Amino acid sequence: MTPEEFKEARRKLGLTQSELGAILDTAPQTxxxxxxxxxxxxxxxxxxxxxxxxxxxxxxWRPPxxxxxxA
Structure with missing residues (x-):
């Protein structure tokens, strides 16, 4: 997955970098x-x-x- 594809997927999911960071257990800066x-x-x-x-x-799939x- 390219950086562009990753960013586009996050946006389609309606997640901020902070929200995705919480799901992935990593910092928003990462x-x-x-x-x-x-x-x-x-x-x-x-x-x-x-x-x-x-x-x-x-x-x-949706994690806790x-x-x-x-949605």
Missing amino acids: IRKWEMPDTRSTARGVNPVAARVMAWLMSG QWPQGR
Whole structure:
């Protein structure tokens, strides 16, 4: 999953970087770095486990940490 695909998936899910960070048990700053273009010096590649969880979220799975009031 590319940084652009990861960011687009988060937006489609209606999650903020902080909310996704809580679901993935990581800091919002890390989410931001995963979403940066690879050309940025502070960018990080998307974590493979996070990419897999994102795919599960996109398929409809919702963890207990899912924000209340979100579909």
